[in-house]
Amino acid sequence: MKYKDYYAAxxxxxxADAEAIKKAYRKxxxxxxxxxxxxxxxxxxxxxxAEAYATLKDPDKRxxxxxxxxxxxxxxxxxxxQWQHDFGGEGFxxxxxxxxxxxxxxxxxxxxxxxxxxxxxxDYETAVRLxxxxxxxxxxxxxxxxHEDGTRTLAVTVPAGVTxxxxxxxxxxxxxxxxxxxxxxxxxxxxxxxxxVFRTDGHDLLFDLALAPWEATLGAExxxxxxxxxxxxxxxxxxxxxxxxxxxxxxxxxxHGGRGDLYAIVRIDVPASLTARERELFEALRGESRFxxxxxxxxxxxxxx
Numbered sequence: 001m002k003y004k005d006y007y008a009a010x011x012x013x014x015x016a017d018a019e020a021i022k023k024a025y026r027k028x029x030x031x032x033x034x035x036x037x038x039x040x041x042x043x044x045x046x047x048x049x050a051e052a053y054a055t056l057k058d059p060d061k062r063x064x065x066x067x068x069x070x071x072x073x074x075x076x077x078x079x080x081x082q083w084q085h086d087f088g089g090e091g092f093x094x095x096x097x098x099x100x101x102x103x104x105x106x107x108x109x110x111x112x113x114x115x116x117x118x119x120x121x122x123d124y125e126t127a128v129r130l131x132x133x134x135x136x137x138x139x140x141x142x143x144x145x146x147h148e149d150g151t152r153t154l155a156v157t158v159p160a161g162v163t164x165x166x167x168x169x170x171x172x173x174x175x176x177x178x179x180x181x182x183x184x185x186x187x188x189x190x191x192x193x194x195x196x197v198f199r200t201d202g203h204d205l206l207f208d209l210a211l212a213p214w215e216a217t218l219g220a221e222x223x224x225x226x227x228x229x230x231x232x233x234x235x236x237x238x239x240x241x242x243x244x245x246x247x248x249x250x251x252x253x254x255x256h257g258g259r260g261d262l263y264a265i266v267r268i269d270v271p272a273s274l275t276a277r278e279r280e281l282f283e284a285l286r287g288e289s290r291f292x293x294x295x296x297x298x299x300x301x302x303x304x305x
Contacts, residue, residue, distance in 0.1 A: 161255025203260030
């Protein structure tokens with residue numbers, strides 16, 4: 001069995017407390033996420049960091065791991081005789097250190113046993129990148145997962161309503177158990193691809209809505225895009241730049257039968273060039289209008305004091 005230096009994987013000292021271990025894991029998980037990092041070994045390191053954290057965050061697993069003492073990463077070693085005695089005299093040649101520590105934390109009692117204790121299979125961590133539409137409607141992804149007996153391709157159903165940064169658990173889809181133990185789990189780290197129109201805020205969606213000055217001033221009915229197709233949005237008269245116009249229930253599915261909202265963030269655009277007639281009309285408006293935006297700002301500033 002090969003030793004794994006979990007403290008080195010997380011970059012923390014052996015006496016680090018639980019909070020320091022959690023912070024180190026979160027920082028490294030963000031840096032090494034395969035959809036973020038450009039490093040060629042990012043996915044391998046991402047899984048190593050996840051395995052290290054799974055061991056060190058659990059007091060029982062950490063205690064068993066610390067009992068092995070400090071060794072070099074990758075060094076071959078033999079588990080203490082008591083461990084083999086506790087688990088019915090079974091050898092550990094076909095086990096991974098993470099599997100063994102998991103079994104110790106779950107079932108070790110310190111007493112000799114008449115048969116081998118069931119060992120739960122290993123958990124796996126992997127990253128999945130989804131389009132906004134797939135996150136909204138749900139999809140099936142195919143994952144290549146390395147097991148003790150080689151790489152397996154799994155067809156995994158991702159339910160509707162997942163969000164960016166979510167960690168999704170697939171029960172029983174991980175490594176096989178030993179001696180009748182249950183299979184491990186797979187954890188999917190969800191990342192949403194940037195969308196050309198929409199931005200996400202949880203299950204809400206936001207997009208920029210460009211309006212002409214007369215549309216914002218007089219009000220308008222404008223056609224806007226949603227995940228379900230175009231709809232007509234009513235723009236109230238006197239709409240200001242930066243205002244959020246809400247379309248209730250037009251956001252992302254939340255996985256519980258409901259949906260978030262869709263927000264149009266108003267931006268007022270002006271024409272870059274004018275025809276002679278347009279210029280004439282704008283000149284007429286300038287002569288007739290009593291509106292002074294700078295006076296309005298001055299008045300708002302005065303009320304603010």
